[in-house]
Amino acid sequence: MTQPDDRKQAVLPSPLQTLLLGDLDRNSPKNHLPSLHSLALQVQHNLQYMHSWTDLRIHTHSPITNQPLPRPLLSGLPPLRLYVHPDEQIELLKQADRQRIANKEAGGGSNALVIKPDPEYEWILPTRLSEKWTLRRxxxxxxxxxxxxxxGDSAMVNNHGQANRWRSTKRIVMATADTDSTIVYYIIHDGVVKPRPN
Structure with missing residues (x-):
């Protein structure tokens, strides 16, 4: 007669846990808490696989001073432009309207205004919902x-070889993760920004 096996079956880690644990062992910088680096990896995974961002990178040092950042930041390229300056939006609408009229006079095209600005590289600040953020931080x-x-320096230049003159203030995408792994994204500008027209 055989005895029942009382041993617990091994529970394999999820793909996300494997990514986080493996990357923490190899790449965790000594000047940031492992929990902050793990949060950055969680946001990176979400942006890449749920929102189709590309060229995602983790930054631990300032590109200006080469000093350690207050916490790990991400950068990457979204599939679509996240923010269009209100004045740029007006200019894009005028250009699209001129193109629509030219196509109509040439005997083709539709009446739709087609506006598709090129995506731009963005900074991403991984945070937790439980954190308290102040203007100082x-x-x-x-x-x-x-x-x-x-x-993203090369991304400041559009397809026509001109720098994006509308990007005049720094901005970050604040990625706020909750305990249930839900992540909400907010765009935050450094300073006052012209409001969008209704």
């Missing part, structure tokens, strides 16, 4: 970053 983050992430 945000100012410390803004003070340590450049207008665009280092790999």
């Amino acid at each position: 945000l100012a410390d983050v803004f003070g340590a970053i450049s207008m665009v992430p280092p790999e």
Whole structure:
């Protein structure tokens, strides 16, 4: 007669746990808490696999001073432009209207206004919902970053070889993670920004 096996079956870690644990062992910087680096990896995973961002990178040092950042930040390229300056939006609408009229006079095209600005590299600030953020803490983050992430310098130039003159203030995407792994994203600008027209 055989005895029942009282041993517990091994529980394999999820793919996300494997990513976090493996990457923490290899790449965790000594100047940031492992929990902050783990949070950055969680946000990176969410952006890549749920929101189709590309060229995602974790930054631990300021591109301006090369000093450690207040906490790990991410940078990456979203699939679509996240923010269009109100004046740029008006200019894009005028250009699209001129193109629509030209197509109509040439005997083709539709009456739709087609506006599709190129995506831009963004900074991402991974946070937890339980954290308390003050203007001072945000100012410390803004003070340590450049207008665009280092790999995004070339993205400041559009398809016509011109720099994006509308991007005149620093901005970050604040990624706020809850305990249930839900992540909500907010765009935060450094300073006063012209409001969008209704």
